[in-house]
Amino acid sequence: MSVGVFILVSVIKSLVVLIVLLTAVAYTVWLERKIVGRMQNRWGPTRVGPFGLLQPAADGLKFLFKEDLTPPHVYKPLFLAAPMMAVIFALTSISVIPFGNSITLFGYSIPLQITDVNIGLLLILGVTSMGVYGVALAGWSSNNKYSLLGGLRAGAQMVSYEIALGLSLVGVLIQSGSFSLRAIVDAQGGRFLGFIPRWNIFHWQFVGFFIYLMAAYAETNRIPFDLPEAETELVAGYHTEYSSMKFAMFFMAEYANMITVACLATLLFFGGWHGPLAGPPLMRALLPVFWFVAKVFCFLFLYIWVRGTLPRFRYDQLMSFGWKFLLPLAIANLMVTAIVVAW
Amino acid sequence: MSFHLILFLAFGAVCVGGAVNLLAQRHPINSALSLIAVMAALAGEYLLLGAEFVAAVQVIVYAGAIMVLFVFVIMLLNAAEEEETRGSRVAFLLGVPGVLTGSVLTAWVVLRHSGTEAVAIGALPGHPTDIAQLLFHDFLLPFEVTSVLILIAIMGAVVLASKPESTARKVD
């Protein structure tokens, strides 16, 4: 396709994905409040709209109209830039995530992915590494000892669990032979042993999956690893001094990271968009997207379920878990996978 | 004015601006952030030369881990703005013109005596498989030696940065 059509299609894809992602972030917050509420034997939001479905809209309006305070002794350039950095890096990683096979519109075959880079997985790892800055700089620029401690703890935690995260993905890479996310999902088609789908979690990467899950929970600062932003420990950690829209940006960044982690888990370990296909060609083109969204939803539910159930780790327990258990396990998983594949 | 040249100049401008800003800023955190900008722009330059794996590793390792270490140390030690002393003013008055002259001369010589060898966009695709082939076959010994180097660096950093009381042995 010509350059102009390519640019137009890319812009439209980016806009659609961005709008869908931001809506998904807003409704993930609603979902979390509802599910955690039900687990605690209470209703969750019910007043604003049926089942509280307009609660995210009300929250958005609240954040827009709240007074945006900048305390006097903060380091202003970084205070303003840190939430922007957090959101930018959280939203960038969605650009290499494929949602389904190609669809054909107006004679052009359009892959359902903003861009398929040869090194897609490395790009996501790189963006995750850069996400540490949003948190650490927010904590430092707030000029507040609780924020500084929260920022340092969050930064050290994210850097430590990045290693286990990366190593857990190398097992998948060795089996799939490519860094491109589309190629990794394509390698998971079909079945083995007759009826088991050839998803990586069944195809010998279950240890890798559990390491990935735990490391990802620590990367996104969610319970049980959310000490850096726990209210009872550090006021509110690195986002203590933030109000209104900047605080909302940190929230958005956290939930966007959650969604990215859920998407990656389905792509790498659960076969992405592979699922039973049936019906006319239009349905066959759209069913893979439905399977993908269903699997991502299951992972988001797991995230929220774990949040409602587990207590949080102490910081030294958290760090020793990451370095002394998860990292050696990830290396062992890598070695076993490499030996099995080399044979 | 090909697209390749425009992209090269855009990334190059960020590199140059970041490098000059690192020298111009007085607070180390601003210098650290401009160095991160330089590294990100360099990753873009590597992509223009086709080295996709090197660009990704530059972002993950250099900008995402080494510079995080720098930022942590700046935050921990609560580094403040530099004061201007007599020595720093002398260094500034002699150093900046000196380095500027040196670099302008070198650039002039290089540009004047170079031929027309041009590098195409994405000239040498650095696929991970090809790099791994080289790294684990021809460069296996340096690879193993650098892993020992990292082990030594880890031990050294832990010992150097630990508080003195914790490394003192208690004699009962």
Add this chain to the structure above:
Amino acid sequence: MVPLSYYLVLSGFLFACGVAGFLIKRNIITIFMSIELMLNGVNLSFVAFAAHWHALSGQVFVFFVMVVAAAEAAVGLAIIIAVYRTRGTLNVDQVNLLKL
């Protein structure tokens, strides 16, 4: 098509800025960052020549430079922390006595 010399000039300029920072700056962390800037300039030179001569070893060598830079950053920052603990200052002009 960008001539190779443009990449070399950019790499040389980054190296020159690194040297200038190393000589001019007084804060020890900024001096250390100038060293990292020098290493980055050299990395660009390696990758540019690898592309010019179609030799992938240039890109592989960049890994070794990055590994050495990482090891040096870790140990160097630990030394900086130790110096700050004993001298109480990050200004190299004031760390000029062998005795505390």
